[in-house]
Amino acid sequence: MKAVIVKQPGGADQLIVADYPMPTPKNGEVVIKVKASAINRSDIIAREGKAGYLENPILGIEVAGEVVETTEEAKIKIGTRVMGLVNGGGYAEYVTMPANRIMIVPDHLSFEQAAAIPEVFLTAYQTLFWLGELKDDETVLIHAGASGVGTAAIQLAKKMTKAKIIATAGSTEKVNFCCSLGADICINYKEQAFEEEVLKATNGKGVDVILDFVGASYWEKNLKSMNTDGRWILIGILGGPVVEKVNLMNLLMKRIQLKATLLTPRSDEYKKQLTEEFEQKVVPLFISEQIKPIIDKVLPLEKIKEAHEYMEGNKNIGKIILSVK
Amino acid sequence: MKAVIVKQPGGADQLIVADYPMPTPKNGEVVIKVKASAINRSDIIAREGKAGYLENPILGIEVAGEVVETTEEAKIKIGTRVMGLVNGGGYAEYVTMPANRIMIVPDHLSFEQAAAIPEVFLTAYQTLFWLGELKDDETVLIHAGASGVGTAAIQLAKKMTKAKIIATAGSTEKVNFCCSLGADICINYKEQAFEEEVLKATNGKGVDVILDFVGASYWEKNLKSMNTDGRWILIGILGGPVVEKVNLMNLLMKRIQLKATLLTPRSDEYKKQLTEEFEQKVVPLFISEQIKPIIDKVLPLEKIKEAHEYMEGNKNIGKIILSVK
CATH class of the missing domain: 3.90.180.10 (Medium-chain alcohol dehydrogenases, catalytic domain)
Structure with missing residues (x-):
């Protein structure tokens, strides 16, 4: 064959x-x-x-x-x-x-x-619900919103919860597509500081779940975007693997759960x-x-x-x- | 008053x-x-x-x-x-x-x-079971085994699960006390490299749950001590807050869940x-x-x-x- x-x-x-x-x-x-x-x-x-x-x-x-x-x-x-x-x-x-x-x-x-x-919808389901434990009154930040897993996650979060959905993407076309799938707030990360938009959209509280495909280059921004008791689901390192300095006190004060996963x-x-x-x-x-x-x-x-x-x-x-x- | x-x-x-x-x-x-x-x-x-x-x-x-x-x-x-x-x-x-x-x-x-x-037993219960999800066929590493939370956690893990218990402490007296409470393996971290003892005790696999009161100074050693799908419960930073160069790939490959918590x-x-x-x-x-x-x-x-x-x-x-x- x-x-x-x-x-x-x-x-x-x-x-x-x-x-x-x-x-x-x-x-x-x-x-x-x-x-x-x-x-x-x-x-x-x-x-x-x-x-x-x-x-x-x-x-x-x-x-x-x-x-x-x-x-x-x-x-x-x-x-x-x-x-x-x-x-x-x-x-x-x-x-x-x-x-x-x-x-x-x-x-x-x-x-x-x-x-x-299979792969993207199962991953989106597993990360949003099994690991992210996303609830109706919460907010989720979906990076790479126009990617395979991103487009699946926006749809699942929209149809299966009442959670607020924030998606990031890197072009106007992608941002518009994320919104067409049901994301409530769509951010072009090349034009806007996503962490500032996230805080604006959540009255300064931050999001409860992050689907993070990016890793090192977004570390500080994701940390700022996270609400207390947030679940930070790490599923990729498109932005590099090595974070230069991690201050564990920041994780403790917000009681963050950083869950790294691969399917x-x-x-x-x-x-x-x-x-x-x-x-x-x-x-x-x-x-x-x-x-x-x-x-x-x-x-x-x-x-x-x-x-x-x-x-x-x-x-x-x-x-x-x-x-x- | x-x-x-x-x-x-x-x-x-x-x-x-x-x-x-x-x-x-x-x-x-x-x-x-x-x-x-x-x-x-x-x-x-x-x-x-x-x-x-x-x-x-x-x-x-x-x-x-x-x-x-x-x-x-x-x-x-x-x-x-x-x-x-x-x-x-x-x-x-x-x-x-x-x-x-x-x-x-x-x-x-x-x-x-x-x-x-109240404080130490509730914390031990919460970290072992709510956050650590410790199961009978697993192994838990309890740092500061002779501390308040440590002595509580050893007893709870011993009486409420069949898990293998590894404890660390900093003197012969403390190590002996951990063993008297029911820890299966007690390590004097001043005399032995705990991560090597952990790997020996787990056939090279590592532990499924860590109760970490130490933070930065134990980062690499805890990472080495962790099994795939391990839950790493961060409850203190006695060893400092800042970790230099965290490689997220290591967390991903082991699918580690790092859960920071305060009660x-x-x-x-x-x-x-x-x-x-x-x-x-x-x-x-x-x-x-x-x-x-x-x-x-x-x-x-x-x-x-x-x-x-x-x-x-x-x-x-x-x-x-x-x-x-």
């Missing part, structure tokens, strides 16, 4: 489409004919050789497609339209997936739309539990079209280099999808 | 016993004739003028004594032997306390023993809820004498300067109590 592998850890030019053996399902897994896969930042980190938490040499952590082979413990029919997280191997014609984390694709969605759901390296059991709760609480919102996958661009599997470079340029609004024939 | 106030923010010599007006209870509060109060690190910080979260000019955040005056909403009898957290004012002959956070003193305990319970500045409602759960789950362990308050020394109210200096010398094992006539 066709699959994308990395020649050597490095840039997007290290990605090649190669012939690769078909995957073999373990008991409890199914084999999926991949119709669409999607690009994630963790794929880029894996490509660069900076994180070794997946054993599969084929990149790609989410797919949508059709079940073509099943196993005894995996109670699902051949031909079912499914989507979900895979343990690597998503950039390929076929991939295995544990059956207990499969989600059924809502009828009205294409495979390309479905492939835009991909978590256990199969964790992903199963998260997926099951998501199917109950979020998938119905897709079915009733209250929320929707946000796709920036669809490229064929063969254009994988272009797809990675496009994400690295930070120009996308929503997901970059790979179509797999 | 007699009460301890601070002449000017500063050292222990600023503490004086003065005449002060009797406190007036608001509805829902009672007046307590204080029989014993206790010294806490937050009293020292308040004395130094470094934290202004209590309005009461009289220091002291916990007492044991007898109810001498009640109000309509406070359904408790005159003469009841009580203990609990106060919103300042504990170093005095009389103090007010919201009735919904009063705990009844177990019959076999003296007022001096009872005054050694004193929290809301009345929070203290009520914590006290109620504590009365149900922990007070019975005092009644059945499975756990006990640990007292280092009892001094009369008039020796307040000596009491503060004694705590600042870090020599105490357990609580320093003020007896109030």
Whole structure:
């Protein structure tokens, strides 16, 4: 089968489409004919050789497609339209997936739309609710509001809570898009000091939850933006990893909870539990079209280099999808 | 009445016993004739003028004594032997306390023993279970194991979980005392590198919960001691507040949750809820004498300067109590 592998850890030019053996399902897994896969930042980190938490040499952590082979413990029919997280191997014609984390694709969605759901909506759900514990009378600050996780988080916070939503983004087009999805206050961080806007919007109190993809370069600004008892969810370090000076007294006085998280390296059991709760609480919102996958661009599997470079340029609004024939 | 106030923010010599007006209870509060109060690190910080979260000019955040005056909403009898957290004012002959956070003193305990319970056992309970979410198959690292909170936390972890308990302390006497309370592994941090001992004791995995009173000077060592998905509860900065060069990638790769907390500045409602759960789950362990308050020394109210200096010398094992006539 066709699959994308990395020649050597490095840039997007290290990605090649190669012939690769078909995957073999373990008991409890199914084999999926991949119709669409999607690009994630963790794929880029894996490509660069900076994180070794997946054993599969084929990149790609989410797919949508059709079940073509099943196993005894995996109670699902051949031909079912499914989507979900895979343990690597998503950039390929076929991939295995544990059956207990499969989600059924809502009828009205294409495979390309479905492939835009698992990673970013599960991450948004997990960070807003499991880790962020966002409540109705609170305010959430969503950085990178036009990113995959950002667009998912704005929609989930809007439809599932009455919380006030503040989003940041880096262009007028992105800022407008965040507001169109339901963010109450949208800040262009290139033109405004977001921490000042946050304090204005919260009567000087700050926000209760931050989804932080940025890390070091926003450290002091996020600290200023945080309310007492705030939950600061660190999910990325696009702005660098090293904070020069951290004053723990500031964390103590605000009783801040800084929760660092990644979804991909978590256990199969964790992903199963998260997926099951998501199917109950979020998938119905897709079915009733209250929320929707946000796709920036669809490229064929063969254009994988272009797809990675496009994400690295930070120009996308929503997901970059790979179509797999 | 007699009460301890601070002449000017500063050292222990600023503490004086003065005449002060009797406190007036608001509805829902009672007046307590204080029989014993206790010294806490937050009293020292308040004395130094470094934290202004209590309005009461009289220091002291916990007492044991007898109810001498009640109000309509406070359904408790005159003469009841009580203990609990106060919103300042504990170093005095009389103090007010919201009735919904009063705990009844177990019959076999003296007022001096009872005054050694509220702050440290409530803090230990809150940090181990509400914030630390300690589970039976996990390991907890309790720094300052011979301190007030440390001795409380070792006992609670021992009696309420099957978790492995690792404690650190700074002298042979303190280390032995930690082990006598039930810690499985006791480390003299002046003689051993605690992070190496922790890794040895956990097959290289690290601990799941840290109670950290130390802050900056232990930062890297605590980071090394932490297991994946660990909860790092920051409750003090005895080792300084400023950490140079914090690498957020280390927090991300271990998915660490750093939770900074203080009990004193929290809301009345929070203290009520914590006290109620504590009365149900922990007070019975005092009644059945499975756990006990640990007292280092009892001094009369008039020796307040000596009491503060004694705590600042870090020599105490357990609580320093003020007896109030």
